[in-house]
Amino acid sequence: MHKLLTDNPGNKMLLLGNEAIARGAVEAGLAFAATYPGTPSSEISLNFFKISQESDLYFEYSTNEKVALEVAAAAANTGIRSMCIMKHVGLNVAADALMTLAYVGVKGGLVIITADDPFMFSSQNEQDNRYYGKLSGLPVMEPSSVKEAKDMMPYAFDLSEELQEPVLFRTTTRINHSTAIVELGNIRKRVTRGSFKKDPLNCVTVPAVSRKLHVKLLKNLEKASNISDNSAYNFTEGKGEFGIVCNGVSYIYVSDAVKDLGLEDKVRILRIGFSNPMPEQKIKAFLAECKKVLIVEEGEPFMEEAVKAFAQEAGLTIPIKGKGEGLFSRLYEFDPAMVRKCIAKFFDIVSSAPEPIDLSNVPELPQRPPNLCAGCSHRATFYAVKKAAEGLSTIYPTDIGCYTLGFLPPLGMGDFLICMGSSVGTSCGFSKATDNKVISFIGDSTFFHSGIPGLVNAVFNNHNFTLVILDNGTTAMTGHQPNPGVDMSNLNLSGYGRIVIEDVVKALGVPHISVIRPYRVKKSVEAIREAIKFKGVSVVIAKEMCTLYAKSLKKPTGKPFYISDKCKNHRNCVNDLACPAFFIKDNRVHIDPVMCAGCSVCAQICPENAILPVKDKK
C-alpha cells in the first residue's frame, strides 16, 4: 500500500513537504486531481499518480495547467473534492480559467496549489502568486512548515465548500522541498462520483450572468474577510510592544530569531496563514498593541501594503516597515540569519552570531553548472543542428525543459526564452523581423502543453523557420511524468490514448516534416540541412528516449565506449559535445565507463575513429 494511504492516525512519518501536502489532501477526502508537473510542486502529483493506481482517487496529468484547472473545476462543480496542482508560473497559464471560475464557483471543495519558487531554484521568474488571490478575489492559504502544510489542507477544503469557491494554497520551495516529522490524522472517506445540476443562469458566463456573479464574488469576499479574522491560522503570539507580522517560512525564521535574540517577552508576532483577504480586525487590534511593527515576508510587500492601509484607517502612526533599504528585499529567498539581523536592527537589539569565516584566500573554484546527462539525445540533436547550420546567421529560440541547458557552452544552442511554448511563437516574430535563419527547440511535453497554437499560427501566417521537436518520450526535467505522446504501456498502464507528434504536425499542414534518430549523426545532419533550406515552416522531430528514463525502464543500453591509442588529442569530443562522461587525466581524454550510456555520438565525430566500444560490457 502507498505509504500516504496508511490509515493509522497518530502514527509519525518523515515526510517531504510535497508528501505532507498530498497526505493532507488524502485526509481531507480528496477524490479528483489534475496537474501539469512543475518544480517545486511535482512530487505532490507523483504521489497522487501512484495512489490513483491503487485506490479510487482519480488523477490525471493534463496537457497544461489551464486544461488541468478546467478538468478539476468541472469535477468540483459536480460536488466532489478536487485539487489542481501547479508551479507558480503554471497559474499564469491557468489564469484565464481561474478568473472566471472565481465568478462561477464550485460545489465540492477545490484547492488549487500554487508552488512559488523564491530565488528561482528551477524557474524562469519569482512572481508572488498571493496577488492572484487579490486579482481573482479568492482566498489564499499559506502554511509555514511541512507539518502545517498537511494540517491546513482539510481546512482549505472546508473553506472552499463554505465559500463555494476555489481556494488558492500557496507554498514556496522551502515548504515543498523540506522534510520533517508529521503526525498522521484521520482519513475522511472519499466521495468519488458527483452529480451535475443544470443551472445555466449561474454557470454560463454570458455578460448578464457574470454581472450578477461578480456581485456574488464580492459578497463572498466579505464573508471570507470575516472568516480570515476568526481563522486559527491567523494567530498572535507573545505580548511585547515590538510587533512582527509574518507568513510562510518567514514565520519559522522569525520564531528562531526571537528565541536566539532572547526577545520572547518583547515581541508580539502575528502569523498570517490565511492571507487573502487579510484579517482586518485582527491586524488593527494587533497594531494597537505595538510601538513599531516589522513585516517579514518573502517576495512582494503584499502584507506590508495591507497592514499600512489598515493602520491609516485606524489612525495609527506607529512605524511600520518591511521592504526597503537596510531591511528586507523583494529579491530571492530569506534565511534565518538575515531575518535575525533585520529584527535586531529594526528593534535596536544587539545580536551576536558566529561570524562566517574569511574566504578571501580561497582560490577561485571551477564552476559546476548543471549539464545534459551523459548520452542525452538532446546533445546529439544540438550538435547535428549546429553542424547543419554552419555558416548561417542563426537565432535559436528555445523552450522549457532539460534541453534549456543546451544554451550553455560549448553547445550554445539557445538564444531566447520567456515561457512554456515561447520557442514557437517567438520564432514567428524573429523570422519576420530579421533576415536570420531561425531554428527553435521544444520538447515533446512542452509541445503538447503550449507549442501547438504557435505552430498553427506559423502555418496560417506562412512563417519561415525550422522547429526541432525534441521527443524523448517523457517529461524528463520534472521527473519523468507522462505526456500525451508517451507510450503508457512502458509503465504497464492501459486505458490511455497516445498522440503521435508526427501525425499532429502533418495534420496542422506543416509543409516540410522530417524525423531523425539523433544518435545517427550523419543522417541527422543531412535531414536538418534539408529542413533549414526549406522556405516556410519546417519541422524536424528528433526521436530518442531520454537515457535516464530508458535506464529506469530497464531498456537495453549500448555498450560503453573507450578512447583507444589511436587518439591524437584533437578533443572534438570534449570541446564540441561536452558530455560529462569525458574526463582528462595526464593530458589525455578518457571516458568514465560507468557514466557512458553508449550513445556512440562521440565515436561518430572523432576524426581518428579512436573511440571504440568496450569489448565486454562490465
Next chain:
Amino acid sequence: MKTTRLIIVAVGGQGNLLASRILGEASLLSGIPIRMSEIHGMAQRGGVVESALVFGKAESTIISDGEADVLVGFEPSETLRALNKCNSNTTVITNLSPLPPFTVAIGKGVYPDLDKLQELIRAKTKKLIAFNATALAKEAGNVMSVNMVLLGALLQTGILPLSTDNVKEAITVRTGRFAEMNIKAFELGFSSAKLS
C-alpha cells in the same frame, strides 16, 4: 536540547539525498526533532546538491552562512565551495576523491590542489577529517556507497544527537538488498574517521 546544524554537499548522483533521508529516519527512530531541506529539479543535472539538516529545537529548515556545526562534503572541491557555511568552530568531513566538473575538462577552470585545500580548511575550522571515501566504498563492494562511508565518519564524531545503532537500522530499512554492503561501508567510514 541543543540545536545541531549539518550541511551535506555533493555532486548530483552521489547519494546525498539518500544519506539525508537516512539521518532523518534515524532521528524519527530516536525521537529527535529533525527538519531538513534540499534542492531538486534543475539543480540536479550534474550540478551541486546541498542538503541542510537541523537537529533539535530550531524551526528553520535551512542553514545560513557561518552557522553549520558540521559540514560533510562528498567531493573535495564542493567541500571547499561550501566553506561559507562554516565558522571557526565547525567540524568538516570531506572525501578526498575528486570529481572534476566538466568546466575543468574544457579549460574553463582549474581544479584546486588537494593539499592546499586541506590546509585551508584546517586553518579556518575546528577540525578536518579528510580521507578517500571513494576507495573505502569500493572496498565495501560498490563505489555508490560513498554516501554510507561518509555517514560512518559523521557518526564517529559524535556531534549528531543520534546513535550509531539507529543510523544502522535506518540504513537497513531504507536500502534493502544493499543494506549489508552499506553497513560495511558505514563501518569503514567510522573507523577511518577514528584514525584522523
